[in-house]
Amino acid sequence: MYKRMLVGRDCHGSMPLSSLKPWLQAAPAPQPISASTSEYPSLESTVQCSLGCLGNFSMCVWMIDTFGNEEQRHRFCPPLCTMEKFASYCLTEPGSGSDAASLLTSAKRQGDHYILNGSKAFISGGGESDIYVVMCRTGGPGPKGISCVVVEKGTPGLSFGKKEKKVGWNSQPTRAVIFEDCAVPVASRIGDEGQGFLIAMKGLNGGRISVASCSLGAAHASVILTRDHLNVRKQFGEPLARNQYLQFKLADMATRLVASRLMIRSAAVALQEGREDAVALCSMAKLFATEECFAICSQALQMHGGYGYLKDYAVQQYVRDSRVHQILEVQREAWGNLIPCRDKGNSCHSHPQLP
Numbered sequence: 001m002y003k004r005m006l007v008g009r010d011c012h013g014s015m016p017l018s019s020l021k022p023w024l025q026a027a028p029a030p031q032p033i034s035a036s037t038s039e040y041p042s043l044e045s046t047v048q049c050s051l052g053c054l055g056n057f058s059m060c061v062w063m064i065d066t067f068g069n070e071e072q073r074h075r076f077c078p079p080l081c082t083m084e085k086f087a088s089y090c091l092t093e094p095g096s097g098s099d100a101a102s103l104l105t106s107a108k109r110q111g112d113h114y115i116l117n118g119s120k121a122f123i124s125g126g127g128e129s130d131i132y133v134v135m136c137r138t139g140g141p142g143p144k145g146i147s148c149v150v151v152e153k154g155t156p157g158l159s160f161g162k163k164e165k166k167v168g169w170n171s172q173p174t175r176a177v178i179f180e181d182c183a184v185p186v187a188s189r190i191g192d193e194g195q196g197f198l199i200a201m202k203g204l205n206g207g208r209i210s211v212a213s214c215s216l217g218a219a220h221a222s223v224i225l226t227r228d229h230l231n232v233r234k235q236f237g238e239p240l241a242r243n244q245y246l247q248f249k250l251a252d253m254a255t256r257l258v259a260s261r262l263m264i265r266s267a268a269v270a271l272q273e274g275r276e277d278a279v280a281l282c283s284m285a286k287l288f289a290t291e292e293c294f295a296i297c298s299q300a301l302q303m304h305g306g307y308g309y310l311k312d313y314a315v316q317q318y319v320r321d322s323r324v325h326q327i328l329e330v331q332r333e334a335w336g337n338l339i340p341c342r343d344k345g346n347s348c349h350s351h352p353q354l355p
């Protein structure tokens with residue numbers, strides 16, 4: 001049922017919220033309010049890949065739950081946890097992607113409000129979400145001038161760009177989020193002034209686990225589809241599954257899948273336990289799993305032959321959807337800051353200081 005829904009939504013480019021809500025609500029609930037490691041296996045099995053925006057969504061809930069005050073937690077978290085409302089994470093801007101700390105969206109204080117001006121790019125769920133967790137500049141340049149505020153849909157001055165046309169991830173909308181003299185109560189600020197970048201980066205640890213888990217779901221589904229296809233498809237007078245080369249390939253894919261899963265779970269445990277090595281482990285898991293899982297999906301398409309290239313076969317969607325996971329939440333080129341592999345002299349260590 002879910003596969004049909006995914007493929008249909010991919011073609012029509014719509015977000016299946018009404019179908020998803022009851023289904024995801026039935027998944028094991030994270031304890032207490034915020035994300036827990038138990039959420040990630042459920043994300044892998046239920047969300048698979050093209051609904052990776054749900055990873056951003058859970059990141060927002062965690063940020064509010066962890067850094068918000070009691071009033072904010074009780075106001076925003078319950079409807080988000082029951083999925084009556086959805087949230088979007090708003091960090092990226094047209095001029096600041098990898099260099100997120102250079103963001104320009106301004107929040108000037110006027111009495112008990114901030115007046116927001118600027119725009120956010122590539123926002124998952126943009127236009128559909130009820131709540132926008134926005135990183136904006138309340139102070140000087142650099143990360144310490146950034147604060148985090150919640151902007152609710154319907155606030156005057158908040159608008160959205162056109163729906164982006166994407167290679168994959170078509171069952172979730174991506175839009176620019178625009179602020180024009182948008183007045184937001186100071187009471188909607190999460191954490192202290194100047195703490196926003198730290199909150200955004202801490203949120204990304206869980207975000208990396210979520211994105212990696214979605215890759216895992218895509219790769220897992222691709223391995224199953226490939227196994228089934230090889231059993232059915234006959235060439236040279238016998239099922240392809242009898243071909244030893246293809247058997248080795250499938251075993252290799254399954255091995256890389258399990259290695260990715262183990263890395264993600266161990267990083268999720270480190271995060272859950274608040275360990276010091278959590279940032280590095282989450283980054284490593286995301287780097288490894290998104291690359292390995294994309295390679296698995298691509299190999300799966302190859303093993304479907306020409307059929308893999310047809311939109312009637314789900315495997316092509318897993319390839320398209322999982323590709324973006326390597327771009328999100330910091331790409332491989334910027335990992336040097338997150339995965340310790342340099343000594344104090346800034347040259348590469350032969351024995352990196354690994355967790």
Ligand SMILES: Cc1cc2nc3c(=O)[nH]c(=O)nc-3n(C[C@H](O)[C@H](O)[C@H](O)COP(=O)(O)OP(=O)(O)OC[C@H]3O[C@@H](n4cnc5c(N)ncnc54)[C@H](O)[C@@H]3O)c2cc1C
Nearest residue numbers: 056089090091092096097098122123124327328329331333
């Ligand atoms: C479908 C989709 C959904 C998204 N959803 C969200 C969302 O919900 N919220 C949000 O805030 N953002 C979102 N993003 C934005 C995403 O996080 C950014 O695209 C990503 O951070 C990269 O930024 P950029 O696109 O500006 O690339 P750039 O920063 O311009 O980078 C371009 C290339 O240069 C490389 N590069 C950059 N700096 C360095 C360096 N110092 N050394 C070596 N290489 C470098 C990068 O790795 C990349 O390969 C989304 C993007 C997409 C495509």
